[in-house]
Amino acid sequence: MADVLPYKPRPGEIPTDPGVYRFRDASGRVLYVGKAKNLRQRLSNYFAPLRTLHERTRRMVTTAASVEWTVVPTDVDSLQLEYMWIKEFDPPFNVRYKDDKSYPFMAVTLADEAPRVIVTRNRRIPGARYFGPFPKVWAVHETIDLMIKVFPIRTCSDSSYRRAMQTGRPCFPGQIGKCGGPCSMTVTIEEHRAMVDDFVAFMAGGDERFTRDLTKRMLAASAAMDYEAAAKYRDKLSAIEAVLGKSALVLPSDEDADLFGIAEDELAAAVQHFVIRGGRVRGVRALTIEKEIDISSGELVEQVLQQAYGEAQDVPRRILVPTLPEDAVELELWLRERRGKKVEIAVAQRGQRADLMRTATLNAQQALIRYKTRRTTDYVARTQALTDLQEALGMTEAPLRIECFDISHLGGTNVVASMVVFEDGLPRKDQYRSFNIAETTDDTDSMYQVLRRRLAHLDRPEEIEVIDPTTDEIVGEDLGEATVRRKPRFAYPPQLLLVDGGKPQVEAAARALRDAGHTEIAVCGIAKRLEEVWLPGEDFPVILPRTSEALYLLQRLRDEAHRFAITHQRKKRRNDIGSILSEVPGLGASRIKVLLKHFGSVTALRAAEPGEIEQVQGIGPVLAQNIHTHLSTR
Numbered sequence: 001m002a003d004v005l006p007y008k009p010r011p012g013e014i015p016t017d018p019g020v021y022r023f024r025d026a027s028g029r030v031l032y033v034g035k036a037k038n039l040r041q042r043l044s045n046y047f048a049p050l051r052t053l054h055e056r057t058r059r060m061v062t063t064a065a066s067v068e069w070t071v072v073p074t075d076v077d078s079l080q081l082e083y084m085w086i087k088e089f090d091p092p093f094n095v096r097y098k099d100d101k102s103y104p105f106m107a108v109t110l111a112d113e114a115p116r117v118i119v120t121r122n123r124r125i126p127g128a129r130y131f132g133p134f135p136k137v138w139a140v141h142e143t144i145d146l147m148i149k150v151f152p153i154r155t156c157s158d159s160s161y162r163r164a165m166q167t168g169r170p171c172f173p174g175q176i177g178k179c180g181g182p183c184s185m186t187v188t189i190e191e192h193r194a195m196v197d198d199f200v201a202f203m204a205g206g207d208e209r210f211t212r213d214l215t216k217r218m219l220a221a222s223a224a225m226d227y228e229a230a231a232k233y234r235d236k237l238s239a240i241e242a243v244l245g246k247s248a249l250v251l252p253s254d255e256d257a258d259l260f261g262i263a264e265d266e267l268a269a270a271v272q273h274f275v276i277r278g279g280r281v282r283g284v285r286a287l288t289i290e291k292e293i294d295i296s297s298g299e300l301v302e303q304v305l306q307q308a309y310g311e312a313q314d315v316p317r318r319i320l321v322p323t324l325p326e327d328a329v330e331l332e333l334w335l336r337e338r339r340g341k342k343v344e345i346a347v348a349q350r351g352q353r354a355d356l357m358r359t360a361t362l363n364a365q366q367a368l369i370r371y372k373t374r375r376t377t378d379y380v381a382r383t384q385a386l387t388d389l390q391e392a393l394g395m396t397e398a399p400l401r402i403e404c405f406d407i408s409h410l411g412g413t414n415v416v417a418s419m420v421v422f423e424d425g426l427p428r429k430d431q432y433r434s435f436n437i438a439e440t441t442d443d444t445d446s447m448y449q450v451l452r453r454r455l456a457h458l459d460r461p462e463e464i465e466v467i468d469p470t471t472d473e474i475v476g477e478d479l480g481e482a483t484v485r486r487k488p489r490f491a492y493p494p495q496l497l498l499v500d501g502g503k504p505q506v507e508a509a510a511r512a513l514r515d516a517g518h519t520e521i522a523v524c525g526i527a528k529r530l531e532e533v534w535l536p537g538e539d540f541p542v543i544l545p546r547t548s549e550a551l552y553l554l555q556r557l558r559d560e561a562h563r564f565a566i567t568h569q570r571k572k573r574r575n576d577i578g579s580i581l582s583e584v585p586g587l588g589a590s591r592i593k594v595l596l597k598h599f600g601s602v603t604a605l606r607a608a609e610p611g612e613i614e615q616v617q618g619i620g621p622v623l624a625q626n627i628h629t630h631l632s633t634r
Contacts, residue, residue: 007066008047014040019071020081023064023093030089031064035078037327039069054294059543060093075330076337083306095269095303096290104140106131108153108200114161114181114189115196116154117144130314131203131282151199152180153192203282255279257318259348260304261360263368266531267291267551270368271304272360276316286363288371297323305331305345315339320348320357372552381549382425388550389496392542393535395522399496400424403454405509406500406561407437407446408569415440417450418565421494422557434568444508447499451512458493458518494521500558502527502541503534510536526554584630586623594618595627606631 019039023032023046036042046053046061053061072078086094109115111127119140123130148155156164156171156179164171164183174184182189221230261272268290275283287307289300302325309315315338325331328345335343348357386398393399402422409415417435421428435453440446497513499505506525513519524542525534531551532541544551598616599605605613613624 005047005050005061005064007064009043009067014043014069015071016040017071018073018075018078019069020078020085021067021069022085022089022091023060024066024068025063026065030085030091032060032091032093033082033085033089035082037075037078039071043067043069056093056294056543075327076333079306079327079330079334083310086306087310095295095300104137106140106144106203108196108203110196110200112158114154114183114192116156116158116161116181117148117199118155119144129200147199147202148178148180151195151202153196153199154181154183155179156181156183203277255318256316257320258308258316259320259353259356259360260301260308260322261357261362261364262297262300262304262322263361263364264289264291264297264300265368265555266294267555268368268371269300270364270371272363272367273308274356274360276356286367288367298325301325302327302331305335309335309338315343317341317343319343319345320353321345322357322361323347372556382553385425385549385553388544388548389553392533392544392548392550393496393522393524395495397495399494399522401492401494402496402498402557403494404498404500404557404561405447405450405454406558406565407443407450408562408565409446415446416565416569417446418561418568419450419454420557420561420564422553425553427560432564434564443501444504447501447505447508448512451497451509452516455512455516455518458516493518497521497523498554498557498561499523499525500561501525502532506534506536526558531555584623584626587627591618 016038018035018037020033020035021039021043022030025031034042046057046067050058050062070081072081104119104121105123106117107120107122107125107128107130108117109125109128119137144155154161156173160171160173161181161183164174164185168185170185171179171181171183173179174181174186180187180192180195182192187195218230218234221227255276256278257276259274259276261274263270268288271287271289273285273287274281275285287304289304291300295303301321301323305319305321305325315335317339319335324345324347332343332345335345348354386400389395390398400423404420404422406418407415408418415437417437419433419435421431433454435450437446437449440449497509499509502525506523509523509525513521513523523536526532527534527541531544533544533551533554534541544554595605595613595616599608608628610621610624610628613619613627614621616624619627
């Protein structure tokens with residue numbers, strides 16, 4: 001492979017102005033769109049020696065056949081142009097957005113002569129004002145039913161409205177008290193428009209003004225002994241309180257903000273968008289993102305905000321994000337053009353905002369896990385994953401049984417290993433195994449040891465169980481009619497061994513297979529930093545596409561092996577320190593628990609002096625000295 005791209009621009013050809021660039025393939029298709037404050041500086045990163053590039057960036061620039069750029073006057077203009085081109089060309093190497101579902105919204109059709117409130121999933125109604133999204137359709141209907149008790153605006157269809165206005169007879173929803181528009185023959189178009197404005201203002205977060213006003217009117221009507229009017233105001237107040245009660249006050253009551261919680265890995269990200277108006281969460285939207293080019297957290301936040309507000313009408317005055325983008329100032333100016341007022345982008349660092357950010361981030365982490373799990377548990381996806389693996393690794397058959405190995409240790413001590421098994425793309429937890437490694441030099445030696453121990457079982461004489469068919473019990477000898485059943489432990493050889501690591505770990509695994517005489521088993525490794533798949537004897541890794549089901553399967557195997565190894569190591573560590581401390585006379589399980597909780601770690605406890613140990617509740621001077629002496633000699 002040549003180390004210099006043939007379409008690399010000549011020195012000095014690229015301007016130093018802000019602008020937007022596009023990479024195209026040989027057929028002219030746009031592969032990637034990006035922006036830069038300094039085009040020459042940014043594009044020079046793509047034309048560095050290929051061996052220094054991130055694997056996915058290298059794949060993009062080698063797929064491309066040309067690059068072009070457009071200079072713009074300001075950084076804000078580059079934001080706008082980048083957004084427009086991504087929308088227009090849908091480049092395969094830019095991040096891709098997927099809504100978890102099509103969320104229902106409440107919409108007010110402000111462009112109509114007599115605006116109405118509806119439930120819709122269509123975000124393209126001309127002139128409509130949207131509120132939400134809501135998690136369920138019934139939640140929108142319930143909110144509307146409560147709101148029209150306070151603000152009786154139109155709910156009937158356009159055909160019912162036209163028919164009522166032509167005939168002079170109220171529409172059917174108006175006859176039963178479910179529509180308060182002009183078609184109900186109770187208000188004029190101007191009076192109805194004023195109610196619509198109040199409805200929109202309330203839903204946008206101005207609830208305190210209406211609560212104060214209704215309370216004042218109710219008290220005035222009560223003082224004037226107009227109890228019928230007072231009861232109406234009371235019912236409206238109850239409806240408002242019911243609407244507000246469905247969303248807890250999470251920020252100060254004057255706070256209008258959007259909060260974005262993000263969880264990401266090398267290939268995908270999940271976003272939880274909390275819409276906060278009047279200090280209350282009025283809507284939540286989940287978004288899944290597939291990444292191709294390696295981008296930083298700040299760049300991801302920037303692209304999420306571009307996607308969220310590129311065509312949005314409702315831009316809040318404050319946007320809370322987990323990481324501040326590098327172009328935060330330009331983004332604020334870009335958003336200000338849309339809102340017409342100042343917009344602040346900030347990181348939620350403390351207090352209620354930080355608490356809410358933690359909640360949103362936790363939801364995003366769970367959504368990311370669900371997204372990846374769905375892709376690896378769906379039958380069609382599993383079949384595709386196994387087929388893709390077979391082709392990518394050059395195997396003669398699909399790997400129906402895959403075993404994944406991971407090494408875990410604490411600074412080179414307490415080394416353990418895990419083996420997880422997937423059959424037909426699904427975990428077989430009954431066949432998971434863990435290993436303790438007494439002596440080792442490094443991770444590659446540990447991997448070699450573990451695989452030799454596992455592979456040794458393939459060469460042992462077949463272990464069998466003889467089952468009496470009448471009692472289904474295991475018997476010691478063949479009874480003629482009895483059936484023979486293999487024991488499940490290490491029963492089947494895998495078609496593929498997967499190791500957590502890169503080239504060194506893969507070579508150690510291949511050496512273990514050769515020494516064990518089982519070269520018929522395929523082996524590969526997945527390196528976490530770049531999600532590269534390594535094969536033995538190869539100088540370059542296999543790069544699976546971002547959308548590949550095979551890559552998601554390998555990731556899940558690797559993550560499950562890592563989880564299982566960590567669980568085993570923690571259990572072993574607890575048992576080790578517990579058994580050591582239990583040897584101290586007078587130190588029982590409850591005191592051991594208090595000691596470990598007080599010091600936080602075994603290392604801290606070992607380093608503590610008797611006087612420090614004595615500070616723990618229930619530990620006297622003699623016992624403290626015994627603990628210190630015992631630990632210092634072990």
